[in-house]
Amino acid sequence: MLVLSRKKGESIIIGGNIELTVIGVEGDTVKLGIIAPKEVEVYRKELYLSIQQSNQEASKNVLRINQLKEKLFKK
Template sequence: MLALSRKKNEAIIINNDIEITVLEVKGDQVKIGISAPKEVPIYRKEVYLQIQEANRASVDADGMEALKNLFG
């Protein structure tokens, strides 16, 4: 993991087309802004993990039965 220090209104650039800017710092919270192409999905980690779990559950329930039927 790369750890960087940034102040309010400072930014970092990722892969030439994603910019992350520190918008505000209040106590132990930091508000960030993210500029990225529309095709780049951006999620809070807890939401991303929920999506992954839902996808796994769907594959476990439906996908395995479909594979069993497909391959006999």
């Protein structure tokens, strides 16, 4: 993990096309601004993990449905 210190108004650049700027610091909370191309998805980590879990559960259900179809329509 790379650890950087930045002050309010300072930025870092990721991959040449993503800019992360410290907007403000209030107690334990840091406000960040992110400029990224539209095709780059940006999520809070807890939301990203929730989406991944939902997708994994959905894919398991699709596999179960396909297995049931195979059993029902087996000739």
